[in-house]
Amino acid sequence: MTTRLDPVRxxxxxxxxxxxxxxxxxxxxxxxxxxxxxxxxxxxxGHLAWFHERFILRDLAGRxxxxxxxxxxxxxxxxxxxxxxxxxLPSYAETLAYMExxxxxxxxxxxxxxxxxDEAYRYLYTTFHEDMHGEAFTYTRQTLGWPAPDLASARKxxxxxxxxxxxxxPGDVEVPGGRFLLGAxxxxxxxxxxxxxxxxxxxxxxxxxxAPVTNREMARFVEDGGYExxxxxxxxxxxxxxxxxxxxxxxxxxxxxxxxxRRFDRWIPLPVDRPAIHVCWHEARAWCRWAGRRLPAxxxxxxxxxxxxxxxxxxxxxRKRRYPWGDEPPTPERANLDGRALGxxxxxxxxxxxxxxxxxxxxxxxWEWTESTFEPYPGFEPDMYQAYSEPWFGTRKVLRGGAWxxxxxxxxxxxxxxxxxxxxxxxxxxxxxxxxxxxxxV
Numbered sequence: 001m002t003t004r005l006d007p008v009r010x011x012x013x014x015x016x017x018x019x020x021x022x023x024x025x026x027x028x029x030x031x032x033x034x035x036x037x038x039x040x041x042x043x044x045x046g047h048l049a050w051f052h053e054r055f056i057l058r059d060l061a062g063r064x065x066x067x068x069x070x071x072x073x074x075x076x077x078x079x080x081x082x083x084x085x086x087x088x089l090p091s092y093a094e095t096l097a098y099m100e101x102x103x104x105x106x107x108x109x110x111x112x113x114x115x116x117x118d119e120a121y122r123y124l125y126t127t128f129h130e131d132m133h134g135e136a137f138t139y140t141r142q143t144l145g146w147p148a149p150d151l152a153s154a155r156k157x158x159x160x161x162x163x164x165x166x167x168x169x170p171g172d173v174e175v176p177g178g179r180f181l182l183g184a185x186x187x188x189x190x191x192x193x194x195x196x197x198x199x200x201x202x203x204x205x206x207x208x209x210x211a212p213v214t215n216r217e218m219a220r221f222v223e224d225g226g227y228e229x230x231x232x233x234x235x236x237x238x239x240x241x242x243x244x245x246x247x248x249x250x251x252x253x254x255x256x257x258x259x260x261x262r263r264f265d266r267w268i269p270l271p272v273d274r275p276a277i278h279v280c281w282h283e284a285r286a287w288c289r290w291a292g293r294r295l296p297a298x299x300x301x302x303x304x305x306x307x308x309x310x311x312x313x314x315x316x317x318x319r320k321r322r323y324p325w326g327d328e329p330p331t332p333e334r335a336n337l338d339g340r341a342l343g344x345x346x347x348x349x350x351x352x353x354x355x356x357x358x359x360x361x362x363x364x365x366x367w368e369w370t371e372s373t374f375e376p377y378p379g380f381e382p383d384m385y386q387a388y389s390e391p392w393f394g395t396r397k398v399l400r401g402g403a404w405x406x407x408x409x410x411x412x413x414x415x416x417x418x419x420x421x422x423x424x425x426x427x428x429x430x431x432x433x434x435x436x437x438x439x440x441x442v
Contacts, residue, residue: 004189005124005189005190005409007110007115007119007120007123007124007127008106008107008110008123010123010124010127010409011052011103011106011123011126011127011130012103014127014130014131014134014407015099015103015130016152017131017134017151017339017407018045018048018130018133018134018137020149020150020151020152021134021137021138021141021149021151022041022045022137024147024149024150025041025146027092029041029144029146030042030092031085032140032144033144034082034085035143036081037143037423037425038140038143038144038425039081039084039136039140040084040085040089041137041140042089042092042095043073043074043084043085043087043089044133044136044137045095045099046073046074046089046090046095046098046099047074047076047133048099048129048130048133049066049074049095049098049099049102049103050070050071050073050074050075050102051074051126051129051130052102052103052106052126052130053065053066053070053102053105054070054071054075055122055125055126055384055385056106056109056119056122056123056126057102057105057106057109059384060118060119060122061109063105066098066101066102066105067090067098070098073087073088073089073090076387077387106123110123121190122384124190125190125383125384125385128190128192128407128409128410129385131406131407131409131410132410134405134407135403135405135406135407135427137149138339138405138427139405139425139426139427141264142251142263142264142278142425143425145262145264145265146264146265147264147265148263148264148265148266148342149339149342151339151340151342153338153339153340154339154340154341154342156340157332157340158340158341158342159332159336159340159341159345159349163345163349163350164341164345164346164349165271165273165346166273166345166346166347166348166349166350167273167346167348168211168214168216168273168346168347168348169210169211169347169348169360170210170211171209171210172207172208172209172210172433172434173207173208173209173210173304173357173358173359174205174206174207174357175203175205175206175207175208175300175303175304175307175316175357176205176309176310176313176314176315176316177202177203177204177205177206177315177316178202178203178310178315178316179200179201179202179203179315179316179318180200180201180202180203180299180302180303180307180316181198181199181200181201181318181320182198182199182200182201182298182299182302182377183195183196183197183198183199183377183414184196184197184198184414185197185198185320186198188412188414191414192383192388192389192415192416193380193381193382193383193388193389193390194374194376194377194380194388194389194416194418195377195414195415195416196377196379196380196381197377197379198320198414199377199378201299203299203300203303203316206296206300206433206434207433207434208296208300208301208304208357208359208431208432208433208434209359209431209432209433210358210359210360211275211347211348211359211360211361211431212275212276212347212361212365212366212368212429212430212431213275213276213284213287213429213430213431213432214272214273214274214275214276214347215259215261215270215271215272215273215274215275215276216272216273217276217287217291218249218276218279218287219259219270219272221286221287221290221291222248222249222252224290226286226287226290227241227246227247227248227286228247229290231289232286232289232290233282233285233286233289234282234285234286234289236282236421237282237283237285237286240280240282240421240422241282241286244422246283249276249278249279249283249424250278250279250424250425251263251278252270253267255267255269258270263343271344271346273346273347273348274343274344274345274346274347275344275347275361275365275366275429276366276429276430277344277366277403277427277428277429278424278425278426278427278428279369279424279428279429279430280421280422280423280424280428281369281397281419281421281422281423282421282422283424284369284429284430287430287432288430288432291432292435293432293433293434293435294371294432294433294434294435295369295370295371295430295432295433296370296371296431296432296433297370297371297372298370298371298372298398298400298416299372300370300433301362301368301370301400301401302400302413302414303316304355304357304359304362305321305324305355305359305362305363305400305401305413306320306321306322306324306355306413306414307320307321307355307356307357308320308321308356309356309357320413321355321356321413322412322413323335323353323363323412323413324353324354324355324356324359324362324363324413325352325353325354325355329408330363330364330408330411331352333350333352333353334350334352334353334363335350335353335361335363335364335365335402335408336349336350336361336364336365336404337363337364337402337404337406337407337408337411338405338406338407338408339404339405340404341404342404343404344365344366344404345361345365345404347360347361347365348360349361350364359431361401362400362401362413363401363402363411363412363413364401364402364403364404364406364408364411365403365404366401366403366404366427366428366429367399367400367401367402367403367406367417367426367427367428367429368399368400368401368428368429368430368431369397369398369399369428369429369430370397370398370399370400371397372397372398373394373396373397373398374389374392374393374394374395374396374397374398374416374418375393375394376389376390376393392418395420396418396419396420396421397418397419397420397421398416398417398418399416399417399418399419399428400413400415400416400417401415402415403427403428404427405427406427
């Protein structure tokens, strides 16, 4: 079963979340410091309206822009990142007015009729684009040490303490080898270009951890001198470690005999059974070498999340699941998504979301690094927004599964996220595989 989303309602919901994430910020915070890993939020919210307008109202419907200066201000393909703080940006009130005007035009564009397939695709595309920026707004608040956002989803259905504090989930599961269809099926109502299309790969049997690496396990690496041991890092990892001077996971500090971690603007005792988060690919790789483990290839990750055993249990079935638990959409009992927890849950929480092989929280809680470099699938063709995937092939590493701030309407087993291996501001962690066989067997 696939979920078909209402394009206007989804768009309106994404906009409510955007406003929740910025409406309490001061003018100075809306601009913020000039950093490589963040945008000025005042620019970024205007860019969201521009993106909707450009790819629906202008490119498809042939309408004139609501602001004559919109391209000069908000076209991310033309306006260099480092210049966005220096633009003559409209005030917050003017930006909100522009956003509302574009939203009103988008509503009127479909008033009294069904969207065509192309329109529905573009409404969802631009909505998911806004969803992804919403997650970026959330980790921007973390990066800059601002208070946690006041999200309606967290007020409405947060998790009880016994769910949040479910404890560890050690051990591996066995995933059989065989022919596996990596990527999205053509029956999906919406996919991005880099998921197209499912194609056969051959997998060797492998063992993968039931849960992501926890803070407790990361602390053992730190306490064993992991950040100081050159042999664990490889050349690129050690260059990153030397350049940044990193000696601890991001946002950690010593507190007596233990550890504290900063969550938004508050320091709290390190929750040891929650997944390690804000970890870059280099750190994940170093931990694996220390532990005698490895990262999964993305095909292995997807097989563990979406695959099922064939009748004899010795090979993979031809069937794939849309989510680890099956084809039904995410619920709070299955996956920590939509910001409802305002952070991670313990790795043993939410057993209803287990995959067929017994892996937990492969959707939600924390994005998971894979060993794989982000590359196109066979026959790749860019979609309407050519800058979404194509410029980044070969330079970034693939992450899978979504995080606690990811919107449930857009995530699924075939979703491919991608960041450079040095990024640790994002909501990323990792799960691991036993060493034999290695990713080169995929």
